[in-house]
Amino acid sequence: xxxxxxxxxxxxxxxxxxxxxxxxxxxxxxxxxxxxxxxxxxxxxxxxxxxxxxxxxxxxxxxxxxxxxxxxxxxxxxxxxxxxxxxxxxxxxxxxxxxxxxxxxxxxxxxxxxxxxxxxxxxxxxxxxxxxxxxxxxxxxxxxxxxxxxxxxxxxxxxxxxxxxxxxxxxxxxxxxxxxxxxxxxxxxxxxxxxxxxxxxxxxxxxxxxxxxxxxxxxxxxxxxxxxxxxxxxxxxxxxxxxxxxxxxxxxxxxxxxxxxxxxxxxxxxxxxxxxxxxxxxxxxxxxxxxxxxxxxxxxxxxxxxxxxxxxxxxxxxxxxxxxxxxxxxxxxxxxxxxxxxxxxxxxxxxxxxxxxxxxxxxxxxxxxxxxxxxxx
Amino acid sequence: xxxxxxxxxxxxxxxxxxxxxxxxxxxxxxxxxxxxxxxxxxxxxxxxxxxxxxxxxxxxxxxxxxxxxxxxxxxxxxxxxxxxxxxxxxxxxxxxxxxxxxxxxxxxxxxxxxxxxxxxxxxxxxxxxxxxxxxxxxxxxxxxxxxxxxxxxxxxxxxxxxxxxxxxxxxxxxxxxxxxxxxxxxxxxxxxxxxxxxxxxxxxxxxxxxxxxxxxxxxxxxxxxxxxxxxxxxxxxxxxxxxxxxxxxxxxxxxxxxxxxxxxxxxxxxxxxxxxxxxxxxxxxxxxxxxxxxxxxxxxxxxxxxx
Numbered sequence: 001x002x003x004x005x006x007x008x009x010x011x012x013x014x015x016x017x018x019x020x021x022x023x024x025x026x027x028x029x030x031x032x033x034x035x036x037x038x039x040x041x042x043x044x045x046x047x048x049x050x051x052x053x054x055x056x057x058x059x060x061x062x063x064x065x066x067x068x069x070x071x072x073x074x075x076x077x078x079x080x081x082x083x084x085x086x087x088x089x090x091x092x093x094x095x096x097x098x099x100x101x102x103x104x105x106x107x108x109x110x111x112x113x114x115x116x117x118x119x120x121x122x123x124x125x126x127x128x129x130x131x132x133x134x135x136x137x138x139x140x141x142x143x144x145x146x147x148x149x150x151x152x153x154x155x156x157x158x159x160x161x162x163x164x165x166x167x168x169x170x171x172x173x174x175x176x177x178x179x180x181x182x183x184x185x186x187x188x189x190x191x192x193x194x195x196x197x198x199x200x201x202x203x204x205x206x207x208x209x210x211x212x213x214x215x216x217x218x219x220x221x222x223x224x225x226x227x228x229x230x231x232x233x234x235x236x237x238x239x240x241x242x243x244x245x246x247x248x249x250x251x252x253x254x255x256x257x258x259x260x261x262x263x264x265x266x267x268x269x270x271x272x273x274x275x276x277x278x279x280x281x282x283x284x285x286x287x288x289x290x291x292x293x294x295x296x297x298x299x300x301x302x303x304x305x306x307x308x309x310x311x312x313x314x315x316x317x318x319x320x321x322x323x324x325x326x327x328x329x330x331x332x333x334x335x336x337x338x339x340x341x342x343x344x345x346x347x348x349x350x351x352x353x354x355x356x357x358x359x360x361x362x363x364x365x366x367x368x369x370x371x372x373x374x375x376x377x
Numbered sequence: 378x379x380x381x382x383x384x385x386x387x388x389x390x391x392x393x394x395x396x397x398x399x400x401x402x403x404x405x406x407x408x409x410x411x412x413x414x415x416x417x418x419x420x421x422x423x424x425x426x427x428x429x430x431x432x433x434x435x436x437x438x439x440x441x442x443x444x445x446x447x448x449x450x451x452x453x454x455x456x457x458x459x460x461x462x463x464x465x466x467x468x469x470x471x472x473x474x475x476x477x478x479x480x481x482x483x484x485x486x487x488x489x490x491x492x493x494x495x496x497x498x499x500x501x502x503x504x505x506x507x508x509x510x511x512x513x514x515x516x517x518x519x520x521x522x523x524x525x526x527x528x529x530x531x532x533x534x535x536x537x538x539x540x541x542x543x544x545x546x547x548x549x550x551x552x553x554x555x556x557x558x559x560x561x562x563x564x565x566x567x568x569x570x571x572x573x574x575x576x577x578x579x580x581x582x583x584x585x586x587x588x589x590x591x592x593x594x595x596x597x598x599x600x601x602x603x604x605x606x607x608x609x610x611x612x613x614x615x616x617x618x619x620x621x622x623x624x625x626x627x628x629x630x631x632x633x634x635x636x637x638x639x640x641x642x643x644x645x646x647x648x649x650x651x652x653x654x655x656x657x658x659x660x661x662x663x664x665x666x667x668x669x670x671x672x673x674x675x676x677x678x679x680x681x682x683x684x
Contacts, residue, residue: 001386001445003616005378065378259684275674278681282625285680286610289380293609296380314602360591366601367594371574376589 003292005069013069019053020077027080033344034203036084040118040160043083047115056113059089060097064299068291071246075253081246084157088112088119092165095182099223099231108163108184120161122152122185122209123232129154130361132167133176133229137211139168139183145215146170146183148191151208154355158194158207161187166216171226180228184220191215201347202338245291245312251284251320258323262330276326283319287312307369310362317352317359324349380613382449389446393453396426401457403655410515410658415461415482415496424479428463429470433477439470444553448560448615452608455564455634458658460516462493464557464670465501468550473499487554487669491520514661552620555670559611559627562634562666565659566604569634569641572656573597576645587644596644600637607633624679627671634663 005013027046031038050056058070082089093112096104111117128135137150148168155164164185171179187194191214196204223231259277262268294308324346328335337343353359367373382390400422401409409416423429431447433439447467454463462484466476475481476499484493486502494500494507495518507520574597577588587593610626638660642649649656671679 001382001612001616002379003613009378068378256684259681271678274681275677277684278677278679279628281684282610282628282676282680283606285622285625286606286613286629289613290606290609292378292380292613296378300379300381311602311605314598315606360595363595363598364591366598367588371570371594371597371601373574373577373588373594373597374586376585376591376594 005065009065009069012066013073016055016070016073017077019055020073020079023049023053024077024079030080034201036157036160036204040084040157043080043085044115044118046080047082047085047089047113051114056115060094064295068245068295072249075246075249084118084160085112085115087121087157087161087165088117088163091121092119092163092184095165095231095234096184096222098234099182103219104184104222117162118157118160119163119165120155120158120187120209122155122158122164122166124154125151126153130358132232133180135167135169135180137166137168138172139170139181139216141170141218142215144218146181146218146221148183148185148211148214148216150211152211153197153208154206155194155209156206158187158209159196159204163187164209167228167232170228174226177229179226180232181225182222182228182231183216184222185214185216189214189216199348200350201344203348245295247320248284248287248291248316251323252281252288254323254327255281255284258327258330265330265332267330267332273326273329276329280319280323280326283315284323287316287319290315307365310357310365311370313356314359314362314366320352321349380609380616386446386449389442390449390453393450394456397453397457397459401459406458406655406658409460413515413518415493417482420461420466420482421479423459423463424477429467429479430477431467433471437471438477444556444615444618445612447557448611451557451560452564452567452611455561456568458516458565458655458662462497463561464554465492467557468554469499469501473501485554486522487551488672489522490669491522492517492665492669494518494520512665514658514665516658517662517665519665549618549620551670552618552623555627555676556611556614556623558666558670559607559614559623559630562627562630562663563604563608563611565663566600566607566630566633566637569637569656569659570597570600570604573600573637573641573644576648580646593644596640600640603629603633603637621680621683624671624676628673628676628680631663631667631673631676635660635667638663 028042031042033039047056055070058067062070089112093109096108112119123132125135125137137148137152139146139148146168164187166183166185168181168183169179170181173179191212193210194207195210196207198204199206255277259268262273262277267273290312294312297308324342327342328346331342334340335343335346368375400419427440428450430439431442431450432444435441462482465485466483469483470477473481473483476483481498482493482496483499483501484491484497485500486504491500491504491507494504503522504520505522507522510519510521512519574588577593577597578586580587607626607629610629614622614626638656642656642660645654645656648654667673
């Protein structure tokens with residue numbers, strides 16, 4: 001059990017910290033959080049800076065420990081989050097890197113790393129959310145293309161995306177997990193219609209996507225035909241395993257801010273509130289340690305993160321929601337002001353126990369894959 | 378950074394688990410519950426195995442290991458509900474003669490409670506005028522200290538415990554005690570998770586094992602999450618030895634042990650409510666440990682103070 005970082009890792013940290021100190025003050029002001037086109041431009045600009053400084057592929061090629069340090073340092077320094085590049089950098093990118101052909105990696109990965117192309121996730125459908133395998137969007141082979149028809153929903157960043165990681169049914173007669181394929185679909189293809197959905201936070205970060213006989217080249221299929229479920233499981237383990245770890249650091253920072261505010265406005269004198277913040281602090285500290293344990297395991301085994309990510313996500317998503325509820329107690333009437341970041345974040349946090357697999361689905365994963373309990377309803 | 382157990386630590390844990398299976402299996406546990414007494418022979422065997430001397434330097438006859446290893450030891454003790462003032466005797470090793478070897482039983486007062494006062498040879502801390510309590514845990518006799526007072530009275534063999542040279546009650550003594558108690562809680566939380574899962578895979582209702590029902594699965598998954606989070610917190614606190622991190626770890630470990638024992642009882646249904654099932658022993662011990670060394674309200678204040 002060693003929590004100390006190696007000299008090499010500390011050197012990486014120092015170099016990154018020095019670079020952040022120079023580059024962050026020179027960044028343009030942040031866009032309106034509800035304005036996705038502006039956010040795309042801003043997030044891609046940040047990604048371009050990371051690329052030029054040699055940090056672009058930290059999510060893929062760096063060691064898990066370096067990735068941890070990267071997420072910790074960028075968050076502590078208040079650097080921008082991946083934002084619109086979330087799917088490309090943390091989701092589709094790692095999947096193509098792991099499962100794609102040399103030509104596919106060459107075509108799609110560099111633009112993601114440079115911040116030139118944005119991806120969205122076309123997994124969920126109106127009838128296939130938590131039960132992802134019941135998806136119905138169909139792809140029929142026609143020469144060197146698939147003809148795709150159907151509907152996707154909850155498609156994050158669809159409004160501003162260039163590409164979509166699309167799950168389609170290529171064999172309607174096969175058992176439901178076996179007839180699925182993973183396609184890279186250009187969002188400007190004829191037949192693609194994006195209708196932004198307004199979230200309860202007022203943002204249009206996700207959308208419905210209607211697909212009407214969209215032609216997608218067969219060459220855009222990642223993995224074998226009808227093997228898309230396995231490819232998808234690789235994607236999801238990335239999402240659950242590493243995509244959220246940096247946010248623990250954000251929560252620890254937010255909690256510190258909250259305590260300062262509470263001391264200023266006098267709510268800190270309430271022992272019930274004070275102790276509630278103390279408990280949350282202990283939880284986020286423990287989540288950070290759990291992250292380090294998971295990263296150590298991933299580093300040692302060299303594999304993609306396993307079901308341990310579900311253990312993390314289950315507690316994290318609940319604790320983060322609880323953080324905003326505690327914040328509302330500290331802020332009082334200010335918690336009703338949409339002009340405060342806290343208020344928007346509180347609203348956004350309501351998705352954490354739903355997105356990327358609901359807490360109920362995560363509990364099934366933990367019960368079945370870690371504890372070995374039988375599958376069932 | 379490599380926050381996994383080393384080869385040596387894994388070997389230590391395996392050795393301790395085997396030792397405790399031999400010294401204190403389930404039959405021994407139930408016999409101890411019936412007798413309610415402290416087994417001196419067991420205490421000496423624990424001493425001979427290095428349980429109390431683990432962190433003493435080798436030149437002082439100890440094993441020369443550190444807090445991370447001690448935490449693994451106490452996790453295993455918590456798993457099997459090993460009885461007695463283990464934490465106090467371990468912490469006193471090196472300061473109280475005979476403690477390291479398991480020849481002397483040391484207890485200490487904490488939060489106005491003194492476990493095992495009548496059975497102990499030495500008591501540390503404020504135990505003046507302590508009166509017996511009908512302890513909820515059949516394997517942890519308790520005395521309660523009214524108000525504040527001095528040290529316990531000296532006594533020869535057989536009588537009430539003799540007064541100890543008070544150990545310097547530094548923050549670290551209390552923090553180490555809290556950490557080791559937290560490790561026991563983690564061990565118990567892991568054990569009740571295993572018990573619930575084993576029962577859920579075997580017990581049938583409505584024509585299938587109950588572990589196939591989502592309502593039961595979700596209880597079990599929640600138990601694993603609590604235990605894993607607390608384990609990461611306790612092990613990290615053992616590495617950093619930071620008093621605030623220790624307080625946070627105690628908080629989560631107390632929560633994991635008590636909530637998991639309750640959920641384990643729920644999974645066991647009516648069986649869980651019987652004296653015969655071991656579930657209540659885990660719950661009652663977890664309640665006792667939660668009241669000793671940094672109970673929730675104080676631990677929360679300690680963590681909050683650094684925010």
